[in-house]
Amino acid sequence: MNSLNVNLAGLVLDNPIIPASGTFGFGYEFSKIYNINILGSIVLKSVTKKKLFGNPTPRIAECENGMLNSIGLENPGVKDAVKKIFNLKKIFKKKVVASVAGFSKDEYKFVTEKISKIPNVGIVELNLSCPNVEEDGINFSSKKRSVISICKAVKSVSSKPIFAKLSPNVTDITEIALAAQGADVDGITLCNTLLGLELESKTGKPVLPRKIAGFSGRAIKPINLRCVYQVYKKINIPIMGVGGVQVAEDILDYMSAGAVAVQVGSENLVNPMVCQKIIEDLPKKLREYRIKNISDIIGRSHR
Amino acid sequence: MKQNFFHIALNKKIAKNTFFMILEGRLECVLKPGQFINIKIDGFFLRRPISICDIYRDSIIIIYKIFGQGTQKLSEFSKGKVLDILYDLGNGFNLENAYNKNVVLVGGGVGVSPLYFLAKNIEKNCKSLKVILGFKTKSEVFFEKEFKKILSIHNKDDSFELNYVTVVTEDGSFGSKGLTTDVLKNLKHDYYFSCGPKTMLRAISNLGKDGEISLEERMACGFGVCMGCSCKTLYGNKRVCTEGPVFKSSEVIFE
Ligand SMILES: Cc1cc2nc3c(=O)[nH]c(=O)nc-3n(C[C@H](O)[C@H](O)[C@H](O)COP(=O)(O)OP(=O)(O)OC[C@H]3O[C@@H](n4cnc5c(N)ncnc54)[C@H](O)[C@@H]3O)c2cc1C
Ligand SMILES: Cc1cc2nc3c(=O)[nH]c(=O)nc-3n(C[C@H](O)[C@H](O)[C@H](O)COP(=O)(O)O)c2cc1C
Ligand code: FES
Numbered sequence: 001m002n003s004l005n006v007n008l009a010g011l012v013l014d015n016p017i018i019p020a021s022g023t024f025g026f027g028y029e030f031s032k033i034y035n036i037n038i039l040g041s042i043v044l045k046s047v048t049k050k051k052l053f054g055n056p057t058p059r060i061a062e063c064e065n066g067m068l069n070s071i072g073l074e075n076p077g078v079k080d081a082v083k084k085i086f087n088l089k090k091i092f093k094k095k096v097v098a099s100v101a102g103f104s105k106d107e108y109k110f111v112t113e114k115i116s117k118i119p120n121v122g123i124v125e126l127n128l129s130c131p132n133v134e135e136d137g138i139n140f141s142s143k144k145r146s147v148i149s150i151c152k153a154v155k156s157v158s159s160k161p162i163f164a165k166l167s168p169n170v171t172d173i174t175e176i177a178l179a180a181q182g183a184d185v186d187g188i189t190l191c192n193t194l195l196g197l198e199l200e201s202k203t204g205k206p207v208l209p210r211k212i213a214g215f216s217g218r219a220i221k222p223i224n225l226r227c228v229y230q231v232y233k234k235i236n237i238p239i240m241g242v243g244g245v246q247v248a249e250d251i252l253d254y255m256s257a258g259a260v261a262v263q264v265g266s267e268n269l270v271n272p273m274v275c276q277k278i279i280e281d282l283p284k285k286l287r288e289y290r291i292k293n294i295s296d297i298i299g300r301s302h303r
Numbered sequence: 304m305k306q307n308f309f310h311i312a313l314n315k316k317i318a319k320n321t322f323f324m325i326l327e328g329r330l331e332c333v334l335k336p337g338q339f340i341n342i343k344i345d346g347f348f349l350r351r352p353i354s355i356c357d358i359y360r361d362s363i364i365i366i367y368k369i370f371g372q373g374t375q376k377l378s379e380f381s382k383g384k385v386l387d388i389l390y391d392l393g394n395g396f397n398l399e400n401a402y403n404k405n406v407v408l409v410g411g412g413v414g415v416s417p418l419y420f421l422a423k424n425i426e427k428n429c430k431s432l433k434v435i436l437g438f439k440t441k442s443e444v445f446f447e448k449e450f451k452k453i454l455s456i457h458n459k460d461d462s463f464e465l466n467y468v469t470v471v472t473e474d475g476s477f478g479s480k481g482l483t484t485d486v487l488k489n490l491k492h493d494y495y496f497s498c499g500p501k502t503m504l505r506a507i508s509n510l511g512k513d514g515e516i517s518l519e520e521r522m523a524c525g526f527g528v529c530m531g532c533s534c535k536t537l538y539g540n541k542r543v544c545t546e547g548p549v550f551k552s553s554e555v556i557f558e
Contacts, residue, residue: 045530058521060531069529069531270523
């Protein structure tokens with residue numbers, strides 16, 4: 001064991017640093033930028049049953065200390081994604097977290113069944129911030145009932161641990177997390193993007209054709225950190241924290257609030273070396289704050 | 304993709320709202336015409352993508368226009384300021400497609416910039432080289448002389464007509480009045496390279512000749528991981544930052 005090891009639902013990670021879904025592709029681009037094998041793991045882009053072309057452009061807008069995205073889940077579809085994930089083992093020697101998205105319960109089930117079979121997939125993360133097209137089009141993560149039904153369905157076909165990634169855009173995040181725990185998932189990821197809006201100053205019209213989009217980056221950290229803090233008190237399965245991470249201290253904050261591992265999202269896009277930098281800085285920070293093992297601080301805010 | 308710090312050696316206004324910037328640093332790689340850089344500007348979350356106008360030894364030269372707050376801030380930076388830059392981004396123009404052909408370069412507004420680096424690289428290999436530069440109005444015109452200089456070297460054996468650089472303005476305040484497409488239509492050529500506003504690129508594509516265009520799209524990363532910059536092509540979605548920004552004009556589906 002080294003001082004950065006953590007045990008995430010049975011998977012021992014060299015360190016708790018994991019790039020977040022949608023900000024690291026399938027790992028190939030970053031493998032040309034730095035040695036990605038230093039990472040704890042990688043969450044891959046969300047995969048749906050069929051290839052998706054995504055939303056009309058522009059899909060990106062800038063906000064103060066953050067950004068909006070409305071990518072619309074553009075991805076190659078499960079068939080091609082399985083090959084990409086399988087082949088990743090040639091360049092990334094550790095287990096990955098595969099992310100599954102869908103527009104119906106059956107789709108989540110179908111994709112999870114295929115993806116969880118890939119040997120180098122260690123964990124499956126469910127991106128539950130997708131609209132339920134079979135019902136009201138409202139995102140799965142906003143209703144206990146749909147969270148339970150998807151988590152149960154997926155658990156029945158997966159040989160790998162399941163993490164439910166929840167949306168922060170709800171009244172009480174702990175209720176949704178409890179529902180997921182009740183459906184036997186192995187962990188919770190908190191959280192996906194918030195809902196945001198950017199307007200053109202000149203016209204007052206939305207910058208993006210889809211108008212409302214996912215808000216991420218530095219600015220959201222206090223919100224997602226609060227979600228981790230609240231949920232940790234209520235559940236007894238591991239949490240991955242994500243939102244606004246930029247520096248090593250942010251990792252310590254999320255872990256203090258209760259996360260076992262921490263994902264880095266948008267910052268990868270604008271500061272591609274960020275994960276490497278955090279991994280280099282963490283041992284220094286542990287010494288500075290007199291922390292022996294990083295896992296010792298999980299949940300210490302509550303003690 | 305590479306990341307390095309460059310310092311500003313020059314940041315000079317060359318036309319209305321248009322700046323010429325020399326960035327000195329260590330390149331450690333060969334950059335191609337049509338590629339771009341992505342500049343971090345203090346106080347802004349996203350970087351700003353800007354095309355390469357020229358490379359001189361280890362310096363990158365860019366030309367940018369003040370569009371919003373980020374480029375405004377860039378224009379206020381003075382000599383010596385250090386910038387964090389991602390470079391070696393995008394595919395670049397296919398230089399071999401100019402080989403032994405009668406080539407026309409068509410630039411609109413600040414889109415003229417990457418064509419300069421291109422012109423320098425292909426002038427020796429193409430059969431003939433002509434340039435059409437389009438601007439809104441006289442105060443925005445730049446680089447007419449610079450292109451003339453390159454082309455006069457190329458055309459020194461006098462085997463080509465003389466007016467190889469044509470400037471048009473929409474209001475007729477400089478050069479002839481009209482659009483770049485008006486000129487291109489009447490110019491015999493085998494191949495073109497173009498960069499400029501989308502409406503211009505669409506009009507040029509619609510002329511139906513063989514050529515390449517450099518597209519713009521809003522970007523978050525600029526190196527292929529966020530899927531923010533997709534564009535529709537005959538062969539499915541492609542990323543403007545990685546498979547582009549240069550595309551064969553016949554493959555792009557304009558919406
Ligand atoms: C591959 C590529 C090459 C480019 N080359 C040049 C160049 O050589 N010279 C030049 O002047 N401009 C160029 N542009 C456009 C330039 O990126 C924008 O003008 C600039 O980002 C505007 O930033 P701002 O802060 O001033 O504007 P704001 O409107 O305040 O910017 C808000 C956000 O929108 C983005 N944005 C706004 N307009 C554009 C645009 N047209 N394209 C992409 N993103 C945009 C910004 O990057 C920023 O993220 C290029 C764009 C691309 C994609
Ligand atoms: C461009 C972009 C694409 C994203 N795509 C996905 C996705 O496919 N699946 C998913 O679960 N989350 C996706 N996210 C959300 C991130 O994984 C993360 O939860 C969120 O951005 C908050 O973290 P951050 O503030 O560090 O970016 C995306 C975020 C961005 C910025
Ligand atoms: S800008 Fe991120 S993929 Fe092109």
